[in-house]
Amino acid sequence: MDLEIGSPLTVGLILGVVIVTAALLITVERRLLGFWQERLGPNRVGWFGSLQVVADMIKIFTKEDWIPPFADKFSFVIAPGIIMSVVLLSFAVIPFAPNIGVIDSNIGVLFVLAMASLGAYSVMLGGLSSDNKYALLGSLRAAAQMISYEVFMGISLLGVVALTGSFNLREIVNAQSDGWYIIPQFIGFVIFLIAGVAESHRLPFDIPEAEQEICAGYHTEYSGMKFGMFFVAEYLGLVLISSLITVLFFGGWLGPTFLPPIVWFSIKAFAFIAFFVLMRAAVPRPRYDQLMSYGWLFLLPVSLINLLVTGAIILSSQP
Amino acid sequence: MIALFYIAGAVAVISTIAVIMQTNIVHALLYMVVSLLAVAVIFYVLGAPFAAVLEAIVYAGAIMVLFLFVIMMLNLGQHTRNEEKSWLTPKGWLGPSILSGVLLAQLVNVMSHLSYEIVPEQIGVMEVSALLFGPYVLAVELASILLLAGLVSAYHLAKPK
Amino acid sequence: MIKLIVYTLLSQVRTLWLVFIKIFQKKDTVEYPDSQPYMFPRWRGRIILSRDPDGEERCVACNLCAVACPVDCIALQKGEMEDGRWYPEFFRINFSRCIMCGFCEEACPTNAIQLTPDFEMAEYVRQDMVWEKEDLLINGTGKYHDYNFYRVAGKKIEGKDKGEALNEAAPIDVKSLMP
Secondary structure, rough: OOOOOOOHHHHHHHHHHHHHHHHHHHHHHHHHHHHHHOOOOOOOOHHOOHHHHHHHHHHHHHOOOOOOOOOHHHHHHHHHHHHHHHHHHHHHOOOOOOEEEEOOOOOOHHHHHHHHHHHHHHHHHHHHOOOOHHHHHHHHHHHHHHHHHHHHHHOOOHHHHHHOOOOOHHHHHHHHHHHHOOOHHHHHHHHHHHHHHHHOOOOOOOHHHHHHHOOOOHHOOOOHHHHHHHHHOOOOOHHHHHHHHHHHOOOOOOOOOOHHHHHHHHHHHHHHHHHHHHHHHHOOOOOHHHHHHHHHHHHHHHHHHHHHHHHHHHHHHOO | OHHHHHHHHHHHHHHHHHHHOOOOHHHHHHHHHHHHHHHHHHHOOOOOHHHHHHHHHHHHHHHHHHHHHHHHHOOHHHHHHHHHHOOOOHHHHHHHHHHHHHHHHHHHHHHHHHOOOHHHHHHHOHHHHHHOOOOOOHHHHHHHHHHHHHHHHHHHHHOOO | HHHHHHHHHHHHHHHHHHHHHHHHHHOOOOOOOOOOOOOOOOHHHHHHHHEEOOEEOHHHHHOHHHHHOOOEEEEEEEEEEOOOOOOOOOEEOOOOOOOOHHHHHHHOOOEEEEEEEOOOOOOOOOHEEEEEEEEEEEEOOOOOOOOHHHHOOOOOOEEEEEOOOOEEEEOOOOOOOOO
8 A cells, every 4th residue: 555645545544544534523522531530531432442433422412503583594504614624724735644645735834824824714613603692602702812812823933944944844844853843942842832731722721611600602603513513623633633732843753763753753742732631631721811911921932932943043054 | 717807707796796695794794705715816826826815815714704793792682683784774874875976987998008917927935035134124013013012012902901 | 930831830740749649549439329328327218107016007197297298298197097006098298399398297196107227219200209118117126126105105995094194104193172
């Protein structure tokens, strides 16, 4: 079996594996959360709960797919589709291994940022078209949060881009063969991690869907398969952010040669997925204004200083 | 590639017309996003991937989201939709459309005499940056000062009393 | 300021570490249907009607439990046997209303009605939650093994006249002048 970049077999495999991983994460996250809270988590269906995702899927597929009569049908229906397609499109530029990937793009990093910014529409339209006050509040919060944290996300990975001299994710991985970027770009890594959590609105930054305050936020009115798409897209976003961190700061597929590159990539990416779940288990949610002031008053200056220092060092080290 | 260009151009034109014709303002904004994305595709086809992605990030991703954000704050409903519909009478748009049709005909006439070719080379980040910080550095700095002024005024408005 | 930022970051890292090591600790979960939890004898669960040591029904149909019940889930009808004993003709508890408060057990003068540690009472049909006397009555004394109401009470039944009960003084003959 020959895998190469962009062949239909590779594209189909990536699509299938990514979606199945995202669906399995629903179970994996619940079990991991259980372990970290001294519980067992779902372990009844299948071997150690491995078929729990099938049960969840059956439930979601067979639920009534209801559109509220007061909703704006057009926006209500396309909102879950937007986030699903946008996140899946972002996987096009991720380099999984030297021979596995969809495209080898010169603007990979920018493409991911563009798709992340388009993802804000899904959340906003979902909340706005629901015609529900909690949904509206959730989407207002989501819009402000996603626009703000996109800025820090972009600036924090510019240090990596400056060190490599390219927006191409494959070149970024290859440039890390003599040292991962986590060491020179540690501050950039921390800011990217925080911004990534906020961008995929996971806990502790799940303010747009804070259950205790505003029901389920922007997807309050969603049910059935449309809710399932929001749900799976959230986990797809989790996989995407983990893959991006792996590629940008932890050398992507690079590793000792006794394992194939794709395995190294998967191990690193799964470690970050587990870290995100750990954050969900451990860290409490900040207040909304705290989130905003933390971003604009702390992350923005720090990321700008990081970029400035990186640029100065690169310039001074050049002959 | 050339087919892609024409398809994207048609999508841009149709969605722009739909922006004007739509009475539901949220749908109009969505059509506008589609139009901007179609323009991004045109940029990409013409060999400017950096400009294409910036179009998607800045216009479709940030500015339009802010428009939508403002619309969320307003209390729009059926009555605004009816009002929009009442403005779409032939009496209102016939005159302007005839006049702009004349201008369009002139433009097409002029442009059909121009000789053009699609440049096969790709204009990447490096070339754009070299232009921005070379010949156009003064314009870039002026624009950044403008943005700084906007930032300072926003801070002044948001400052707690 | 720097000190505050560093301290905050370190406290977050410490939180993450403390939660992470929980993965190696023993889990608190009791896997219920596989391993039954220990139920305390005084747990307030399913209601039963007990019998006295002689094997007779303890319930004397006094209706105190039905009065005490805050949700009115107990219904019964008094009947009287030929030997003078009272008994419930029917005794009905609607467990879909019962809140397991235990007031009936408190009110019962004969220790007949008692709550047990059994709590697995789910039914598919709602009518199955209404239990009759035959369902409630057990062949045992419940929590009080030696208590027999008619032996200690002054009620006259066949074979036991007034004053013959345990620790009971003979009735005073008001027509006599003797001390």
